[in-house]
Amino acid sequence: MKKDLFTAAISILILAVCMSCDSSETASSVKTQTKSPVFEKSGDVVLGAKSIYSESLNPLKFYDNDAKTFWHSGGPAGDYGWISMSFSKPFAASGYAITRRSEITATQAPVDFILEGAASDNLPSSDADWKTIEEKKGQKWDAVKNTYSLKQTDKYSHYRLRILKTVSDKNHTSIAEWEVK
Ligand SMILES: [Ca+2]
Numbered sequence: 648m649k650k651d652l653f654t655a656a657i658s659i660l661i662l663a664v665c666m667s668c669d670s671s672e673t674a675s676s677v678k679t680q681t682k683s684p685v686f687e688k689s690g691d692v693v694l695g696a697k698s699i700y701s702e703s704l705n706p707l708k709f710y711d712n713d714a715k716t717f718w719h720s721g722g723p724a725g726d727y728g729w730i731s732m733s734f735s736k737p738f739a740a741s742g743y744a745i746t747r748r749s750e751i752t753a754t755q756a757p758v759d760f761i762l763e764g765a766a767s768d769n770l771p772s773s774d775a776d777w778k779t780i781e782e783k784k785g786q787k788w789d790a791v792k793n794t795y796s797l798k799q800t801d802k803y804s805h806y807r808l809r810i811l812k813t814v815s816d817k818n819h820t821s822i823a824e825w826e827v828k
Contacts, residue, residue, distance in 0.1 A: 649693070674744040683721070686770070692736040695721070695807075697728030700819065706730055709825045714791070715749045717823040719755075720810075725820040726756070727810035732827055733770060735800040740780070744794040745808070746824035747795065753788040759812035760786075762795075764803030771805055780806075788814060792824075 686695045687707045694706035698721035709730055716755040747756035763777040768804050771777060780799055806827045811821045 663805040683713040691743040693731075693733040694735050695729075695731035695733070695770070696731075698722060699738040700821075701817055705819075705824070709822045712824070714746050714749060714823045719748075719821040719823045720819045722818065727820040729807050729812065730822065730825060731805060732825070735804075737766060739800045739802045739806040740797055740806060742794065742796045742828050743806075743808075744826045744828075745822060745825070747788055748821045748823050749791045753814045755816045755819055756786075756788045756814050757808075757810040757812070757820055757822070758786045758788075758814055759784045759810075761811065762797075763808045764795075764801060764808060765807070766803050767800075767804040767805065771807075777805075777807055788827045 677816055682699070684695055685699050685705060686693055687705055688694070689707055692710065694710050696718055699705050700719035700721045704717065705719050709718040710732070715765040718730060720726075725819035743762065745757065746754055759782075762780045763780045765771040765776045765778065766781050767776050776809045778801075780797065780801075780803075781795075783795070786793060808822075808825060813820045
């Protein structure tokens with residue numbers, strides 16, 4: 648009897664822990680969030696996302712140098728949206744890297760996307776502020792992290808990654824880390 652109670656208590660504890668963790672949110676449950684876009688600050692850098700799946704899967708998560716945490720788009724389903732980085736000083740990015748969410752297979756990883764830049768002093772307020780730096784199509788995810796070099800010399804304070812297609816998830820995308828250098 649005591650052993651049964653102990654087993655039940657452990658089961659409830661495990662259930663409670665699992666309910667509070669991010670990874671319990673699956674890609675298959677389609678959800679529409681109401682807050683859009685979302686901006687968060689980390690030091691001097693402002694991180695943005697067109698949408699978030701939940702408060703905890705916010706844009707800070709692609710900038711925390713932790714491959715286990717990730718930003719997850721919030722919909723509407725099929726609109727993967729974008730993530731952005733705004734710096735205090737403009738610079739000409741020489742490259743960037745995307746790390747996919749790794750605790751699941753690569754279904755949500757971006758395969759078609761556009762890297763954009765904006766030179767405005769304040770946060771860009773319209774799509775017209777953004778200029779295409781490069782467009783990538785059909786990216787492979789054999790590795791967890793994909794690194795890209797840029798030859799452009801234009802200086803931007805703001806960089807944005809607009810995701811157009813994922814490996815196979817028709818509703819959402821997720822990104823564990825995004826670096827611009
Ligand atoms: Ca992260």
